[in-house]
Amino acid sequence: MSFEVVEAFLKERGLGARIHRLEASSATVPLAAKAIGCREEQIAKTLTFLLNEEPLIVVCAGNVKIQNAKFKATFGAKAKLIPAPLVQRLVGHEVGGVCPFAVLPGVPIYFDVSLEGKDLIYPAAGDDHSMVALSLEELTAYVAPRGFIDVCTPMAPS
Numbered sequence: 001m002s003f004e005v006v007e008a009f010l011k012e013r014g015l016g017a018r019i020h021r022l023e024a025s026s027a028t029v030p031l032a033a034k035a036i037g038c039r040e041e042q043i044a045k046t047l048t049f050l051l052n053e054e055p056l057i058v059v060c061a062g063n064v065k066i067q068n069a070k071f072k073a074t075f076g077a078k079a080k081l082i083p084a085p086l087v088q089r090l091v092g093h094e095v096g097g098v099c100p101f102a103v104l105p106g107v108p109i110y111f112d113v114s115l116e117g118k119d120l121i122y123p124a125a126g127d128d129h130s131m132v133a134l135s136l137e138e139l140t141a142y143v144a145p146r147g148f149i150d151v152c153t154p155m156a157p158s
Helices: 002-012 029-036 068-075 084-091 136-143
Strands: 019-021 043-051 054-061 064-066 109-112 130-132 152-154
Touching (some): 002 130, 029 043, 029 130, 054 064, 064 068, 109 136
Parallel strands (some): 054 109
Antiparallel strands (some): 019 130, 043 054, 064 152
């Protein structure tokens, strides 16, 4: 159901042609990058946290991870991921398809600065077999994040 909601959201904004339905899973950054044919840093990873028992979303590049010290300095509390069974109820999307589009009302969304400097980025589009290709300017215009923050650090090469 989440894909259909996001698809409608994107189509209402003239972005329907930018949605990619994938044969392969896009549930993780490596799978998504392989499925769409881009670098991992171009995947827009949407992370869900509980802050004072309320949901919060951070969208960051696929090649970074949350740095607890930066998160705590920004939000005043340690980063605490929403348990998988609660994600859909708290933000409106299932794990694997969490994206910054059509989330439940009142859920604050922030963009990490790691998204900057990329021509195209690929957030999920509501399920684990869909993505949408957007510029950061487009993503910012359609999501209207509360702001850009610096809470991530590069992942160690694997």
